[in-house]
Amino acid sequence: GTARHDAVAWGFAAQASRRGAEIHQRTEVQGFEVETGQVRAVVTNRGRIACGSVLIAAGGMNYDVAMMAGVELPIRCYPLQAMVTQPLKPWLHTLVSSVSLHTYLVQSSRGEIVIGGGSDPYQLYSTRSTLDMKEHLAEGAVHLFPFLQSVRLLRQWAGITDMTPDYSPIMGASPLANLWLDCGWGTWGFKATAVAGKRMAETIARGRVPDLLKPFALERFEKFRLLNEMGATAASH
Ligand SMILES: Cc1cc2nc3c(=O)[nH]c(=O)nc-3n(C[C@H](O)[C@H](O)[C@H](O)COP(=O)(O)OP(=O)(O)OC[C@H]3O[C@@H](n4cnc5c(N)ncnc54)[C@H](O)[C@@H]3O)c2cc1C
Structure with a gap:
């Protein structure tokens, strides 16, 4: 199947907005205030946002944004x-x-x-x-x-x-207690948007990673439990 990606993104944004989420466009994350293993605030070009939890989902800028919090991703x-x-x-x-x-x-x-x-x-x-x-x-x-x-x-x-080294995303916890990751989608992330969003929301709301996401943990690269998805797009990337 095929879908119009911009229409899907705006559809999610409109519904999230109707349900009370705030969306701040043209607001660039420039750093994080990290204390005692937690992110206390996100620093943006339009001010500081104190936070309970943070999710990094910055697409092609994921490596750079995570580095702002001192987290190096294998991306x-x-x-x-x-x-x-x-x-x-x-x-x-x-x-x-x-x-x-x-x-x-x-x-x-x-x-x-x-x-x-x-x-x-x-x-x-x-x-x-x-x-x-x-x-x-x-x-x-x-x-x-x-x-x-x-x-x-x-x-x-x-x-x-x-x-990522195994062409699969990194979803779940980071080395910082309240910093969550939804990164490394590479060349085939659009089709997974709905389920990834749903399960990451569940992760943040409950403060723990659901079973479905556990194989996508950042630690898999240290433990050599890779999930090879090189063929996911049927074009060689
Ligand atoms: C040409 C092309 C064709 C593709 N075709 C397909 C396909 O057919 N099927 C498929 O499933 N996938 C496809 N993909 C891959 C898909 O687009 C990505 O995997 C997907 O968009 C990743 O979603 P994301 O939400 O992780 O990141 P993105 O959609 O990239 O969203 C990240 C957001 O973070 C924002 N951001 C970045 N840095 C900062 C910062 N410092 N502060 C604030 N915001 C920031 C960006 O502006 C962006 O809005 C294609 C990609 C390309 C380039």
Whole structure:
């Protein structure tokens, strides 16, 4: 299945807001006040927020934000690019992904063909798009559907993905008592948003990690209990 990610994010935000959550846009976390193994306050560009519990869920900036609290995560950041063509009449009613070509295609509700593939092969904090990736994805797409060679590209973009050594997320406790982690979703976190949000809310409300999340603990990297999900996206990252 496919879903419009921005509509899903705004749907969650609207409902959370209606139920009393405060959402502060354009508010950057710049540090944490840590005392006796706990976070006392979050420091932002718009002031200090005293806190009972804190959850870090900062996507491509997770490593940096956690470091502000003195917590080093086993995360490396890589750009992941995608691009869309001009809109076409509906013809592709499923997602097509080729593991050997490292290319996937899906048609959006606006008719554009969304084309993506693997991550960039180097660590970088940048959302620039590259000619290399454009050529690689265009080659894969035309190989699968030769008629696409005459279709124009509309735009191309990149996001920063937070990759863990086993390609699985880190969910649960951190070395600080009231600091919780929902990090390392890398290239496939959108599809898990609903269940991850629900279980992390449960974790914070009860102050303990539910059984479902226990395998995703940060300690698994020290204990060598990795959860290999390298194939989760059916494109090699
Ligand atoms: C091109 C591309 C294609 C993808 N395709 C898919 C797909 O098909 N399926 C899928 O499941 N996943 C896909 N993903 C991966 C998916 O987008 C991520 O795994 C997911 O968005 C991670 O969710 P998150 O909530 O952890 O982080 P994000 O959605 O990145 O949210 C983190 C938020 O934290 C904010 N933030 C960062 N630093 C700070 C700070 N210092 N202070 C305050 N706020 C901060 C950011 O602004 C952002 O709003 C794709 C990613 C890319 C780039």
